[in-house]
Amino acid sequence: MGSFSLIWFFTFVASGFALFATHNTFKWSDCSDPNTRVLHMTGFDVSPKPVHIPGNLSVTIVGDLAHRLQTNSHYRLNVTMDKKLLSNWHAVPCAHKVGTCVYDDPCEFLQTFSSNHTCPQAFIDNGLSCTCPFDPVTLNVKNAAVEVKTIPQAWSFLANGDFRARVEVLDGSKMIGCLRAELSITIPCHGFLCGR
Numbered sequence: 001m002g003s004f005s006l007i008w009f010f011t012f013v014a015s016g017f018a019l020f021a022t023h024n025t026f027k028w029s030d031c032s033d034p035n036t037r038v039l040h041m042t043g044f045d046v047s048p049k050p051v052h053i054p055g056n057l058s059v060t061i062v063g064d065l066a067h068r069l070q071t072n073s074h075y076r077l078n079v080t081m082d083k084k085l086l087s088n089w090h091a092v093p094c095a096h097k098v099g100t101c102v103y104d105d106p107c108e109f110l111q112t113f114s115s116n117h118t119c120p121q122a123f124i125d126n127g128l129s130c131t132c133p134f135d136p137v138t139l140n141v142k143n144a145a146v147e148v149k150t151i152p153q154a155w156s157f158l159a160n161g162d163f164r165a166r167v168e169v170l171d172g173s174k175m176i177g178c179l180r181a182e183l184s185i186t187i188p189c190h191g192f193l194c195g196r
Contacts, residue, residue, distance in 0.1 A: 024050050024184050025162050030063070031178035038067045039169055039177025041139075050184035053148045053159065059122075061141045069134040076170040077103035084162040092163070096152050106132075106169065121145065151187065160187045 026049050030041040043062030051057060069075060081100050082089040094101035119130035122144030127137065151159050162184050169177035 026050075026181075026183045028179065028181040031166065031168075031180045033175055033178075036174050037177055038069075038171070039063065039065050041177075041179055044179065044181065046183060050186045052186050054150055054187075055148060057146045057148065058143045059141070059146050060143055061139050063139045065134055065137050065139065067136060069132055074172050075106050077106040078168040078170055079103070080166045080168075082164050083158065084164075089164065092158070098152075156187060159185055161185065 026046065028041075028044045032040060041061070041063040043060060045058075045060040047058045079099075079101050081092040081098075083092050084090075092099040097103075119128075122141050123130060126139075126141050128134075128139070128141065162182070164180070164182040166178065166180045168175050
């Protein structure tokens, strides 16, 4: 193998690692408009960092909900998700209700935590439910244990890396809450590329 081929090979391998590298990133902000917000976040945290999935997470949510959110209303959840590849952000399409998706009924989306599923105990302990309606409340959920049991096979290849998301809660066309977060996710690695 000539020197040019070796340089090309190592450049390719290095860029492959950069393509899927996780940088242990975590930052967040409340991106809501102070004039229209009903949901205001003053604290948000997820650990461990980077987030390991599948696995157990500890989630902290601090803020307040100023008005009652009704069932069967005109609320919408608008989620925009990007993944960093080769130092650039790229949109993650909506697949299996994950990615850049619009949830026409956030209350229906929350149903995944009720009935057959379990609402995290820390939510229940703080007087929060995982179903609508939501009454005005001060949010002070500290270190809620959340277990992510599986990742859909279609996502397992892409789930490793740095992500950013913007979650907007809309009342018709008016944004009443917004959270922006950037975090790193790692998944177990199997195969010859992992050294196992």
